[in-house]
Amino acid sequence: xxxxxxxxxxxxxxxxxxxxxxxxxxxxxxxxxxxxxxxxxxxxxxxxxxxxxxxxxxxxxxxxxxxxxxxxxxxxxxxxxxxxxxxxxxxxxxxxxxxxxxxxxxxxxxxxxxxxxxxxxxxxxxxxxxxxxxxxxxxxxxxxxxxxxxxxxxxxxxxxxxxxxxxxxxxxxxxxxxxxxxxxxxxxxxxxxxxxxxxxxxxxxxxxxxxxxxxxxxxxxxxxxxxxxxxxxxxxxxxxxxxxxxxxxxxxxxxxxxxxxxxxxxxxxxxxxxxxxxxxxxxxxxxxxxxxxxxxxxxxxxxxxxxxxxxxxxxxxxxxxxxxxxxxxxxxxxxxxxxxxxxxxxxxxxxxxxxxxxxxxxxxxxxxxxxxxxxxxxxxxxxxxxxxxxxxxxxxxxxxxxxxxxxxxxxxxxxxxxxxxxxxxxxxxxxxxxxxxxxxxxxxxxxxxxxxxxxxxxxxxxxxx
Numbered sequence: 303x304x305x306x307x308x309x310x311x312x313x314x315x316x317x318x319x320x321x322x323x324x325x326x327x328x329x330x331x332x333x334x335x336x337x338x339x340x341x342x343x344x345x346x347x348x349x350x351x352x353x354x355x356x357x358x359x360x361x362x363x364x365x366x367x368x369x370x371x372x373x374x375x376x377x378x379x380x381x382x383x384x385x386x387x388x389x390x391x392x393x394x395x396x397x398x399x400x401x402x403x404x405x406x407x408x409x410x411x412x413x414x415x416x417x418x419x420x421x422x423x424x425x426x427x428x429x430x431x432x433x434x435x436x437x438x439x440x441x442x443x444x445x446x447x448x449x450x451x452x453x454x455x456x457x458x459x460x461x462x463x464x465x466x467x468x469x470x471x472x473x474x475x476x477x478x479x480x481x482x483x484x485x486x487x488x489x490x491x492x493x494x495x496x497x498x499x500x501x502x503x504x505x506x507x508x509x510x511x512x513x514x515x516x517x518x519x520x521x522x523x524x525x526x527x528x529x530x531x532x533x534x535x536x537x538x539x540x541x542x543x544x545x546x547x548x549x550x551x552x553x554x555x556x557x558x559x560x561x562x563x564x565x566x567x568x569x570x571x572x573x574x575x576x577x578x579x580x581x582x583x584x585x586x587x588x589x590x591x592x593x594x595x596x597x598x599x600x601x602x603x604x605x606x607x608x609x610x611x612x613x614x615x616x617x618x619x620x621x622x623x624x625x626x627x628x629x630x631x632x633x634x635x636x637x638x639x640x641x642x643x644x645x646x647x648x649x650x651x652x653x654x655x656x657x658x659x660x661x662x663x664x665x666x667x668x669x670x671x672x673x674x675x676x677x678x679x680x681x682x683x684x685x686x687x688x689x690x691x692x693x694x695x696x697x698x699x700x701x702x703x704x705x706x707x708x709x710x711x712x713x714x715x716x717x718x719x720x721x722x723x724x725x726x727x728x729x730x731x732x733x734x735x736x737x738x739x740x741x742x743x744x745x746x747x748x749x750x751x752x753x754x755x756x757x758x759x760x761x762x763x764x765x766x767x
Contacts, residue, residue, distance in 0.1 A: 617654020
């Protein structure tokens with residue numbers, strides 16, 4: 303029989319998943335419209351140069367600057383999430399991201415104010431990076447701690463499904479502008495429209511996130527007086543090995559870097575001589591993310607049956623191999639092949655990792671330090687990979703030979719490191735939530751796990767355990 307308490311917890315589980323999905327979609331819409339603009343338009347309007355290589359490297363470097371701020375944001379926002387709650391930190395992230403993104407949309411160009419333009423752009427990118435540092439760790443922890451027993455992988459995957467949806471919106475907003483606006487109008491003011499639309503991020507995000515209760519796990523910590531004053535210190539002291547593993551696994555961000563940042567610059571910037579039309583190339587991440595939206599919950603559900611580690615390991619190694627083929631397809635100007643390989647690499651195989659880390663990362667850490675430990679380690683890893691576009695453009699500049707082989711080899715080597723980190727981690731999917739983060743915790747017997755999982759799926763055991 304389904305009790306009132308179980309019904310309330312099931313309702314909160316669904317609200318938390320919806321909040322994580324929509325909030326992540328809105329925040330990453332903000333983050334990725336910058337990434338799209340950094341590849342397609344910013345080299346011309348913020349970094350004019352007689353040397354096109356310098357302009358491309360400078361623009362892609364500002365993309366990486368946003369990630370430099372992420373470890374700082376992870377320390378501050380992770381501390382906030384572990385001491386003041388998951389709900390409040392997510393609202394703070396939303397306001398910071400929305401306001402900084404709107405401000406990019408009103409920036410003057412290099413032709414108008416000179417060097418001040420890229421300086422202001424870098425400052426706002428730093429604010430964006432600071433804000434987004436707390437989003438995935440906060441949203442993943444909130445969903446995980448609200449989720450029914452045995453369904454943490456499925457529910458937490460919605461946070462990343464929201465991220466993919468945000469990327470679809472980011473590219474899709476640029477599609478009609480790039481396709482139908484005159485070039486002069488797009489370069490002058492059309493590119494500003496997606497940034498100014500972030501006003502709706504602030505309004506919609508606040509309305510959605512205020513409806514979710516604080517998580518039962520965090521509330522129990524407060525009732526027992528176990529809320530830490532210095533969660534970062536505890537996290538490093540007690541969980542440094544798992545934090546190091548997360549740093550290495552987070553290097554998987556190299557795949558979206560190859561697919562949507564360096565790939566875009568390689569395909570459309572005249573300096574590389576490839577000549578993909580901007581509106582054609584923009585369909586590559588759109589189609590890949592559309593496919594990912596369907597694949598992610600399936601993989602999340604699968605991880606509740608077979609574990610977190612197998613999908614991550616397979617996804618890491620195969621997507622790294624596919625990076626070679628994807629860059630080769632661009633180099634030979636084969637648009638259909640580039641789209642096909644992008645769908646396989648980014649839309650399907652990479653999701654073996656992408657769908658799982660929102661449950662696997664927070665499961666490696668105890669409740670009292672979960673947001674801090676995940677935020678710091680994940681953002682250090684992604685910061686490293688975010689500097690790769692500028693590195694790729696430096697080691698494989700326009701005119702160099704074997705760009706696909708050079709960049710592909712670096713990407714594959716990084717995915718091997720991520721896979722090895724997953725191999726050494728402990729499996730977490732059959733561990734009760736109060737035992738997460740304890741290296742000595744004994745997983746539940748599979749038969750008992752499946753029985754309780756079936757009960758949770760039916761709503762008869764909806765309380766998170």
